Amino acid sequence: MRTVWGGPFRAANVVVLVGIGCLSASLLPLHAQQRDTRLIDAVKRRDDKAFAALLRAKVDVNAAQPDGATPLAWAIQLGERRMAEALLDTGANANTADEYGETPVTLAAANGDADLIQRLVAAGADTHAARWNGETAVMIAAGAGSLEAVRQLVRHGGDVNAAEPRGHQTALMWAAAEGHADVVAGLIDLGATVDAASKAGFTPLVFAVIKDDAASIRTLLERGANPNLALPSGATPIIVAMQYRHTVAALAVLESGADIGVRDRAGNTILHLASQVGDLKLVGALLAKHADPNARTPKSMAPAGARGGGPGRGGAIGEQTPLMLAARSDHEEVMRALVAAGADPSLKAQDGTSLLMTAAAGARLKTFKYAYELDPNVNVVTATGNTPMHVAVAMNDRTQPEVCEVIQFLADHGARLDELNAAGRTPIAIADNLPVDLAVDLLTKLITERGEKPKIPSKR
Known part of the structure; x- marks a missing residue:
């Protein structure tokens, strides 16, 4: 029997059950061939009749598989509580461990079974039990989302602040990572350290932000978590939220006093990031807290022309x-x-890119028309010779027909169609290379209708 958890970043508790049925008896050592696994087999089959008969026959209730898994471990793993209780009543050892460190307590914790944990404790189970990798029963129960199981374990000696050795993650981090706000609150009530940091510097708040769980975030902040505690990278929880595009989390942190003056490693403010994501509620909340709507990203260190110019x-x-x-x-x-x-x-922008040019690079027609109302210069030229038409040919999450609508609007409002930029490329040449076939065809048609020939005809 093997249970693989892997900590909060794992999406689920993945259970791999390793039996001996696939192994030839001739390949097993003598002691393994002689093991009496009839009781385990009955549990695995969920065969109540055979199970009861074997108990009446007084078979060894602690007879284990070669990997150390006992009938009790299998009963708990499979959620067969009546079988588990019957095994305990007939003398099953509550503290066995298989070769992966799984004990009856850790398995019950993974199932969030508080009543069975209580029964195991009464039978002498050790609540400090941990897997081979140091993941404790308290952590496992927290990740499973069972507050009562956590309470039972801590009440009987489980360490609420124990950290597993590899990542230094705690039970509170596991609960936050899985979005169990009630367990988060309960762990703090039991004495969990709110701002404990993992080996990577992640606090429970950061785990909750990554989960995008507003309830856990608010619980942590109400109980004293620092909304501005930075990771080793310098990112604060609100920056982490925006990196994941988790605007619900960003709002929750913002409401609790997050510093809106911070910038990410690229120099974007929170308002830049929220505007790019497009969350109107978050943008409004930032503006209400006096975020600067004219803040600039840092200057680019690349030499002019190195990027081709324009968004x-x-x-x-x-x-x-x-x-x-x-x-x-x-x-x-x-x-x-x-x-x-x-x-x-x-x-x-630094290279002369205007609002209309940025809209031309990615907006659909409705938004582009609004940008034109604000900034109607359709022939602005950047330091690298690009015009709105040069950038309009890029799809950037648009369909080809949507790109063509913007091109047509520019043409209808007097935009130059066939200018060479500093790299010697025209809009047709750029569209031909991407390729955006409909844009090539439309521009060729528009240029021809003006009585001209494309400076760089399509190669196709």
């Missing part, structure tokens, strides 16, 4: 505003909220 052309550009990121990500309502709070649509 969507090979990398982030420096000195972008939240409004630009909202436009690029097609979030019209967020744009409107930012403008209402004082965002300046005339601001340009």
Whole structure:
């Protein structure tokens, strides 16, 4: 019998049951061949009649498999409580451990079975029991979401603050990682350290943020967790929330006093990140706390032209505003909220990219029209010679017909169609290379209708 947990980052408790049926008897050592596994087999088959008969026959209730798993361990693992209690009544050892360190207590904890834990304790089970990797019964019960099981274990000596040796994770971290807010509260009541840090520097709050569980987050913060305690990387819980795009978690941390002046490693403010994600409620909450709608991302250290220029052309550009990121990500309502709070649509990025250009790179027509109302220059040119038309040909989560709608709008409002940028590429050449076939066809048609020929015709 083997139970693999792996800590809070594992999505589930994965159980691998290793029996001896697949092994030829001739391959087993003599002592293993002579083991009486009839009782284990009856438990595994859930055969009540055979099980009762074997107990009446007084077979050895502690006869184990080669890996050390006993009938009691199997009964608990399979959730057969009546069998488990009958085995305890007839003398089953409550403290056996298989070769993986699984004991009756750790198995009952994994099932969240508080009543069985109490019965095991009465039979002499050790509540300090831990798996081979140091994961304690208290941690296991916390991860399983059973507050009563946790209480039973701690009441009988289980250590609420024990940390497993590999990652230094505690029961509170496990409960937070699995989104068990009631267990989080109960563990703190039992004395769990709220801001304990794992080997990687993750606190229970960070685990709750990664889970995006507002209830656990609020519980931890109400009980004294520090909303601004930074990881070794410098990221605070609200930055972690935005890295995972967990806006529910970000709001919960924000409501409890998170510092909105922090920036991520790329230099984005929380408002930049929220605007890019497009969560209107979070953006509104940040603006209500006086987040700067005209904050700039840091200047890019790349030399002019190194990225090709313009949004969507090979990398982030420096000195972008939240409004630009909202436009690029097609979030019209967020744009409107930012403008209402004082965002300046005339601001340009480091290379001269305008609001309209960022919208051209990713917005659909409805959002793009709003960007045009704010910034109507359809022929702005960046330091690398790109125009809105150069960046409009990139799909960036849009369909080809949606790209063509933006191209047509630009053309209808006087945009130049066939300019060469500093790299010697036209919009058609860029679309041809991506490829965005419908954009190539539309631009070719529009240029021809103007009585001209494309400077760089399609290669296809």
